[in-house]
Amino acid sequence: xxxxxxxxxxxxxxxxxxxxxxxxxxxxxxxxxxxxxxxxxxxxxxxxxxxxxxxxxxxxxxxxxxxxxxxxxxxxxxxxxxxxxxxxxxxxxxxxxxxxxxxxxxxxxxxxxxxxxxxxxxxxxxxxxxxxxxxxxxxxxxxxxxxxxxxxxxxxxxxxxxxxxxxxxxxxxxxxxxxxxxxxxxxxxxxxxxxxxxxxxxxxxxxxxxxxxxxxxxxxxxxxxxxxxxxxxxxxxxxxxxxxxxxxxxxxxxxxxxxxxxxxxxxxxxxxxxxxxxxxxxxxxxxxxxxxxxxxxxxxxxxxxxxxxxxxxxxx
Numbered sequence: 055x056x057x058x059x060x061x062x063x064x065x066x067x068x069x070x071x072x073x074x075x076x077x078x079x080x081x082x083x084x085x086x087x088x089x090x091x092x093x094x095x096x097x098x099x100x101x102x103x104x105x106x107x108x109x110x111x112x113x114x115x116x117x118x119x120x121x122x123x124x125x126x127x128x129x130x131x132x133x134x135x136x137x138x139x140x141x142x143x144x145x146x147x148x149x150x151x152x153x154x155x156x157x158x159x160x161x162x163x164x165x166x167x168x169x170x171x172x173x174x175x176x177x178x179x180x181x182x183x184x185x186x187x188x189x190x191x192x193x194x195x196x197x198x199x200x201x202x203x204x205x206x207x208x209x210x211x212x213x214x215x216x217x218x219x220x221x222x223x224x225x226x227x228x229x230x231x232x233x234x235x236x237x238x239x240x241x242x243x244x245x246x247x248x249x250x251x252x253x254x255x256x257x258x259x260x261x262x263x264x265x266x267x268x269x270x271x272x273x274x275x276x277x278x279x280x281x282x283x284x285x286x287x288x289x290x291x292x293x294x295x296x297x298x299x300x301x302x303x304x305x306x307x308x309x310x311x312x313x314x315x316x317x318x319x320x321x322x323x324x325x326x327x328x329x330x331x332x333x334x335x336x337x338x339x340x341x342x343x344x345x346x347x348x349x350x351x352x353x354x355x356x357x358x359x360x361x362x363x364x365x366x367x368x369x370x
Contacts, residue, residue, distance in 0.1 A: 085360035086353045087283060088369050089274025089333065093294070093348040095267055098242065099260040102128055103233045107254050113247045113262035118342070119238040126249070126261045128234040137227035144220035151213040158206040165199035172196045242266045243342060267342040272304065274352050275330035283356035284309055290335045290354045291366065297343060301366070304337035306354060 100113075106128035113125050172192050178184040242264035249261050272292055276284065290304040310332035335352055337344065344350075353366050 083360075083363040083367075085355060085357035086363070086366075087276055087280045087356055088351070088353055089276055090349065090351050091272050091274045093344050093346055093350055094271045094273065095265040095269075095346045097245065097346070098239060098264045098266075100125060100236060100238070100262045100264055101258050101260050102126065102236050102255060103257055104128065104133070104230050105255060105257045106130075106132070106234060108249050108251050108261075110251055111247060111249055111261065113244045115244050115247050118243050119241065119264065121238055121241045123238045124235055125238050126236040128236070128255070130231045130234040133227050133230040133234065137224055137231065140220050140224035140227055144217050144224060147213050147217035147220055151210050151217065154206055154210040154213060158203060158210060161199065161203045161206050165196065165203050168192070168196035168199040236261060238264065240264070240266055241268075245346065265346055267339050267344070270337055270339045270344045270346070271307075272335045272337070272350050272352055274333050274335065276333055277330060278313065280356075281309070281331050284333055284354060285356070288354055288356060289358065290337075290352055291362075292335065292337055292344075292350050292352045293366070294344065294348045294350045296348065302337045302339070302344060304335040304352065306333060307336040308332075308334035 108126060109129050110127040119125060176189065179189045244262060245265050246263040249255055284306060286306055288306040290306060292302040292304050313329040313331055315329055351368055355362060
């Protein structure tokens, strides 16, 4: 009986030791640098260049849009009216110019006739057959006719200027009509739908938020002791809670040149580290699984010769 009790105690001690060892946190592999942060992506705040009432918003949160796809339509009615008015003004100015052309031709004919008559009166005056007063009258007739031609030409120039101004106003209105249709500038995922049909929006007001999820970034912070180990292009792996056990391949694309105080939401292995350096990782995300704002853990393989360990662990 005592033998059985002793054996039981030994088995219990071995099981307890095994369980204790299994529950102990694994030390961080020396060839790795650990960090955590949140997934980031290039975001585009889609907005309209013109104000107006929203007729349609095709942005659906969580869906994807292709580059060049129509996303939002704004009521073009007011801009269409402006275009019609500008077209009417241009037409009226052109018609006025055509009418003035006829007046210029007639006035030029009268001026030419007056000039010819003035030449005859000057010749008759030299011969003494016409008085100086009569000659002055004819000279005044010619001057008046010539000035009338100038007046009509100035009127025509004014009409053509009005036609040109109307043309530019028309071009502006047509441009604004085109801008009432807002297209996706890139293939991206819709993060936020910010307006609904019926709302009146101002120029530049965001209508939706898009994000290019084909490539995402993760910024982690490391201590000064680890700074000298990190190199641009170094291999890294990212994990998120949404996909446990799945590693997303990444690489180091940026190392901040200046230190900063430890961000409040960042846990450092060495709490005595008062200043840290930001390191940006970039990962391909062709399936769009990684979303902006996701908390993520990351490991940087600074010693490529050692290779990746069999298991990645989060330092305690």
